[in-house]
Amino acid sequence: MYLPTHIEFIIVTIITTSISFLISLIITPIFIKYLTLKGKLVNDKHKPNKPNIPRPGGPILLACFVLSELILFFFTGFHEIIGIVITAIIAFVIGIIDDFKTMPGWFKPTALILAAIPLVIFHANENQLNIIFGNVYIPLLYIPLILIAIPLAGNTINSIDVFNGVATGFLIITMCPLLLSTLLFGKIEFFLIELPFFASLIGFYRFHKYPSKIFPGDSGTLLMGAIYGSFAIVSKSEIIAIIALLPAIMNSFLFLSSVRKIVEHRQIKSRPIILKDDYSLEASKDKNAPITLVRLILLDGPLSEKQIINKIYKLGIFSSGLSFITIILQYLILNIK
C-alpha cells in the first residue's frame, strides 16, 4: 500500500482544511436561504420581536467534516478516520431525529452509545489510557469507557448550546488545548486530521455567533460533541479534553444533581432563568427550577445575552488554560521519565 510522506500528508491536510473552511463559509448562507424557504425556523426567544432563525445547521458541519476526512482517508488509509466519520454520522442522525421530533430525555444519551460503537469496531483507541502522570494498560476497561465518553461529550456540548454561538465558540476555544495535546502526545497524523474540523467550526461560527443567522440544532451540537470525544480518544488526550470541557461538564452536573433524573430540557416546567421586559436575563428565584451554569452566572445580577455569552467564553478560556497547564505538567513528567 502506498504510504504518503509527512510533507505530502501536510499538503493534503492544508488542502482539506481550506476546503472545509471554504465549504462552511460558502454553503452556510445558501443553506440558510434553503431552510428559510422550507420554513425550518425557530424563534430566538432572547431577542426583541423574537426573530425567526433557520435550524438545523448540523448538515453543513457534517458535509464539511465527512468530505474533508474522506479525502484524508483515501490519501492515508487510516482506518481510524472511518471510525470517527461513522461515529459523526450516527450522532448527526440522532440529533436530526431530535431536531424534528421532541424525544424523551433518555433518547440522546442512550442512542449516542450506538455512535460510540464504530470507534470500538475500528479500534480507534490504544489499549493504554493516558492519565497525565503515566499510562494505564486497560485493554478491556477501555471499551466501556468509550461507550460512556461519546454520549457524555455529545450531551455536554448539546447542553451548553443555550445562547447564540456558545456551542461553536466554546468548542473552538477548547479545541486549542486538544490540538496541542495531540501534537505532543498523539500522532502527528491525528493532529492533521483534527484541523479540517477546527476550520469548519471557525467558518460556521461566523454565522452562529451573536446575533445568530443559523442555529446548529441538536444535529450540529451532538455531531460536534461526538467528534470532539472521538478526537480525544484517538489522540490519547482524554483527560486534557475533560479539563477543557469542565464548564460544560459543570453545567451538566449542576443540572442533573438538581433535577435528579435524565430529562429533556424542554420538559422542565420551571425555567432556571427569567427573561425581563428589557430583554436582560435574571436567575429564577423558584426553588424547583434546575441549577445551571447560566443560572449561577446570573446570581450576581441580571445580564444581557451578549454578556452571558462572553462570561461562558471566559470560563472556556480559563478551563483551556488549566488544560494547557496540565499539558505542560504531562510533558515535564514524560521528559523526566
Place this chain on the structure above:
Amino acid sequence: MKFLDLKYFILFMWGLVMIACISIIFIIAPISKYLVHQKNTIILLQTSFIQAILAVIIVGVLIYLLNKFKKIYLYKKLLSKDKID
C-alpha cells in the same frame, strides 16, 4: 478572583480530576502491570473487573465531594446575594 467566582468551582473540579488521575496511577494501574505479557483470559477479566469496581468507587467519592462543594458554594453565593439585597 473571589471565592464565589465560578472559576473557583472549575479549579476545584480540576483538582478532583488530578486526584482521580493520581489515584488511578497508584491504585488501579499497578493491578494490571504484571498482565502485560499475560495470556490468561480469565485473569485478565478478573483484573479488569476489579479495576472497574475501584474506578467506579473513586469516581463515586469524587462526585460526592463535588456535590458537597456545590452545596457549600451555593449556600455562600446565596448568602452573599441576600446581604447585597
